[in-house]
Amino acid sequence: xxxxxxxxxxxxxxxxxxxxxxxxxxxxxxxxxxxxxxxxxxxxxxxxxxxxxxxxxxxxxxxxxxxxxxxxxxxxxxxxxxxxxxxxxxxxxxxxxxxxxxxxxxxxxxxxxxxxxxxxxxxxxxxxxxxxxxxxxxxxxxxxxxxxxxxxxxxxxxxxxxxxxxxxxxxxxxxxxxxxxxxxxxxxxxxxxxxxxxxxxxxxxxxxxxxxxxxxxxxxxxxxxxxxxxxxxxxxxxxxxxxxxxxxxxxxxxxxxxxxxxxxxxxxxxxxxxxxxxxxxxxxxxxxxxxxxxxxxxxxxxxxxxxxxxxxxxxxxxxxxxxxxxxxxxxxxxxxxxxxxxxxxxxxxxxxxxxxxxxxxxxxxxxxxxxxxxxxxxxxxxxxxxxxxx
Amino acid sequence: xxxxxxxxxxxxxxxxxxxxxxxxxxxxxxxxxxxxxxxxxxxxxxxxxxxxxxxxxxxxxxxxxxxxxxxxxxxxxxxxx
Ligand SMILES: Cc1cc2nc3c(=O)[nH]c(=O)nc-3n(C[C@H](O)[C@H](O)[C@H](O)COP(=O)(O)OP(=O)(O)OC[C@H]3O[C@@H](n4cnc5c(N)ncnc54)[C@H](O)[C@@H]3O)c2cc1C
Ligand code: SF4
Ligand code: SF4
Numbered sequence: 195x196x197x198x199x200x201x202x203x204x205x206x207x208x209x210x211x212x213x214x215x216x217x218x219x220x221x222x223x224x225x226x227x228x229x230x231x232x233x234x235x236x237x238x239x240x241x242x243x244x245x246x247x248x249x250x251x252x253x254x255x256x257x258x259x260x261x262x263x264x265x266x267x268x269x270x271x272x273x274x275x276x277x278x279x280x281x282x283x284x285x286x287x288x289x290x291x292x293x294x295x296x297x298x299x300x301x302x303x304x305x306x307x308x309x310x311x312x313x314x315x316x317x318x319x320x321x322x323x324x325x326x327x328x329x330x331x332x333x334x335x336x337x338x339x340x341x342x343x344x345x346x347x348x349x350x351x352x353x354x355x356x357x358x359x360x361x362x363x364x365x366x367x368x369x370x371x372x373x374x375x376x377x378x379x380x381x382x383x384x385x386x387x388x389x390x391x392x393x394x395x396x397x398x399x400x401x402x403x404x405x406x407x408x409x410x411x412x413x414x415x416x417x418x419x420x421x422x423x424x425x426x427x428x429x430x431x432x433x434x435x436x437x438x439x440x441x442x443x444x445x446x447x448x449x450x451x452x453x454x455x456x457x458x459x460x461x462x463x464x465x466x467x468x469x470x471x472x473x474x475x476x477x478x479x480x481x482x483x484x485x486x487x488x489x490x491x492x493x494x495x496x497x498x499x500x501x502x503x504x505x506x507x508x509x510x511x512x513x514x515x516x517x518x519x520x521x522x523x524x525x526x527x528x529x530x531x532x533x534x535x536x537x538x539x540x541x542x543x544x545x546x547x548x549x550x551x552x553x554x555x556x557x558x559x560x561x562x563x564x565x566x567x568x569x570x571x572x573x574x575x576x577x578x579x580x581x582x583x584x
Numbered sequence: 585x586x587x588x589x590x591x592x593x594x595x596x597x598x599x600x601x602x603x604x605x606x607x608x609x610x611x612x613x614x615x616x617x618x619x620x621x622x623x624x625x626x627x628x629x630x631x632x633x634x635x636x637x638x639x640x641x642x643x644x645x646x647x648x649x650x651x652x653x654x655x656x657x658x659x660x661x662x663x664x665x
Contacts, residue, residue: 230625231625232625239609311625313624313625348610349609349610349611349613349614350609350613350614350623351613351614352619355619356619362614362615362617362619363614364615365615365640365643365644368611368614368615368644370611370644370645370646371611371646372646418615418640418644419643421644421645421646422643425645425646425647425648427646427647427648428648447607447609448607448609448611448645448647449609449610449646450609450610450611450612450615450644450646452614
């Protein structure tokens, strides 16, 4: 049985919500997580790639939820030139169905309560301040009061809007995604593959991430404006037919990744936004697992302090804390993204060709553009555009 | 027989979600400027009176589940307001 009132109610039990709940609950304040789905961690709408360091900050890496250890990136240009980059850090492909569940368990171990099949459909207000949520639980309408509501309700977030924050994503910044998990796909199990160009995924990229021997996540995202003509699904279908006509599809999902800088405001009276709901995704890579957990940790820590010290206004310090840790960096990544998405197929090809002329031991992600520049100075203009325009 | 049409913010509603084909991913909800889409665990509908027929949800749906129906959406099709 849940109580009528908590210090903090978190909406959504994804990575961001679980970490917000945990870092608040660890301070001894009362926390409830409400999750609309039947299961925490399922359905999985994710390519499941993350850096080892991004995970290890929060939970000890465990082979039970690691499908593959990544050492290399292969960037494939429209003419199928492969530029392979050895990674100096390790990457992981997760089994998020288990991973998200384990994260939620850390929140619960810290003292947070979790209620699934609880769909939040409105907010309670007290004197202009958010003071709780309304929700539907197995067909019954209920309410729960809270001093702080943390919206961790993902890409489909509506809680922030109800609190008066402007949260919808410009459709051009939404990466509209489809992915299949397929067997009969045999990438190297230590390599993540990224395909660029207008045939594969205009204003986005196509990925093949290994999940073990003979199985991989194959997915892609295209910018929302592309959908006026062709859907993400049509691009994936043509890739699968061409490249893996014999693959068996074990799961297929749709999804959206908000690839924009963070919202201008991610806190308000009685409300904080974390993860995809706050648009805390790295806009260049589309990765939101690690950055969502970081947002959750910062918000949960500040929310706990605000309750313990009885300082409601303390939650407004969250915006700056987030911007200092990642938000400002995401603004730069967003500019680079806009630059790259403007590249023609010829440009992608020439970058890959130049890169392959660099001695193997000198190839690294960081110097991809620098080296491309040396071999192809006209790229300077493009890179300059990436950093200077807008 | 006279067909009754669902209403949008002004005029007829022209946006139709095919619920049987939906994956409930939330991409359309994220781009809707009017908060006009209700999405539960496995249920979705357009809140007609809020919808401006802007079609942003149509373009963003990764799997072509939302249609722009220029003749209007009959009341018999689709739940919600
Ligand atoms: C196809 C695809 C591939 C991706 N690949 C990667 C990748 O390889 N690496 C990476 O780092 N990131 C990837 N991402 C992004 C990553 O999945 C998200 O950034 C991450 O899941 C965000 O975590 P979150 O906790 O903010 O939200 P979510 O994980 O989306 O969790 C939000 C939760 O809130 C619940 N909820 C929503 N509304 C309500 C409500 N009204 N009431 C109650 N509960 C509610 C939802 O059911 C959900 O469980 C990918 C995304 C997609 C779509
Ligand atoms: S047409 Fe526009 S307003 Fe209507 S549901 Fe779609 S995105 Fe929202
Ligand atoms: S974007 Fe398409 S698949 Fe996803 S919830 Fe909306 S209608 Fe359904």
